[in-house]
Every structure is written in structure tokens, then in C-alpha cells.
Amino acid sequence: MTIHHPAATRGHANHGWLNSYHTFSFAGYNEPSRMHFGLLRVLNDDTVAGGQGFGAHPHANMEIVSIPLEGDLRHRDSTGRHEIIRQGDVQIMSAGSGIQHSEMNANADRPVRFLQIWVFPKEPNIAPRYEQKTFPPAGREGRFQTVVSPTDPTAVWINQDAVFSLGRFGAGQQADYRVQFPGNGVYAFVLSGELTINGRTVGPRDGLGLSEAETLTVQAESAAEVLLIEVPMQ
Secondary structure, X not given: OEEEEOHHHOEEEXXXXXXXXXXXXXXXXXOHHHOOEOOEEEEEEEEEOOOOEEEEEEEOOOEEEEEEEEOEEEXXXXXXXXXXXXXXXXXXXXXXXXXXXXXXXXXXXXXXXXXXXXXOOOOOOOXXXXXXXXXXXXXXXXXXXXXXXXXXXXXXXXXXXXXXEEEEEOXXXXXXXXXXXXXXXXXXXXXXXXEEEOOEEEOOOOEEEEOOOOEEXXXXXXXXXXXXXXXXXX
């Protein structure tokens, strides 16, 4: 089964300091047919102006992944943690039994662009947990680089049978992705370029959800980057 979400169909909110595109229903964007893909609940494509950001706010029982695409993001939370998340890093926060955090552009002179992704947890009410790692881009050239996983020690850990992978491909390159947890679906989010995935062509910021498939074949029609989000469907 395939679900195609063209980039132009996403929800959009421009608050001046924040320009945000919502793949799934979020805040003022409420589309009943776009509530989630399996246990993937939120996929926000955010640009935050220099020196601006999200003040302290609470979360509970959600796995929250942040992936900077450009610039630096400053994270603070109620556990006392203070970190800078840079392009090339992947951060995960297991909100668990409850946490407050803020996310600010760490630079006053340029925007920060990042993806914020929420996945429902496997175990509720765990102790809040934070982790971030740096993933060299060379590790995803012509192949998929695992950046979030409950079983891969090179990735950041997630409280769910979910796997995030980044791939960067030159025109004409092809790679296969095999689903790691039986029954999971995969949501592909195109960061740049044009790809054909299992016969469906998608472009920048398009989303493509595939379920009931054990393997995805990804063919780059141009230089392209893609994020694959594998999640349980129930």
C-alpha cells in the first residue's frame, strides 16, 4: 500500500520568526486524513529566524527526533541539559513520564532549518532520556546510514521498534532498503532532488508512505537526499 503526500499539500504556518510545514496534522493544521502514518505522528519541516525559537514547553510519552539541515539549534531541558545540535547531528529526546524543553536558534545572524519528528513510544512513562550523535555525511553516500534505531549501537536509541536512515545519491545510483522489523511500514521524506521509490517518482519535500512491503528500491533520477522513517503500523 502506498500513500503519496506531495510537498504542496502540506500544512503551512508562517509566524515570521517560524516558517513551518506540517506533513501531518499539527497545531492549526487539522486534516483528518493526515493524522499519522502508523506510529509516526509528526513530521515538521521548520525554519527559525536568527536568535528566535521555541520557549520552554512540556512533552510526555513521545519520542522526539530533531535533525538540523542547516545551522545550529540550542536545546535546554528540565533535567539541566544544555546542548547545541549542529548540521550532521541527530538528537532524540524520550519525553517519557514528562519533560520540559526549549529549542532556540543558536545563531543571531542566520536561520536554522531542521526536521522535528514525533513517534509514539513502545513503553510509556519511562524516565526522560536524551541522546545525540554526529553522523558524517560520507557514511550515507550511495547507501543508507542508520541514525535512529533500538538495536544499532552506532545510532541514537529510540523507545520504539523504529529505524531512521539517511541516504545521499548521485544521479543514476540505486539502493535497496530492507524493512528491519516485520510488519513495519516506511515513510520516505525527500530532502532534495528526485527519486523513484518502488516505481513512484517523488520530488523535494514530498512524502511517500509504503506498507506491506519488505524492500524499497530507491533510484536517484538526479542528485538527491532522502530520509527513511520505518515505524510499526499499529
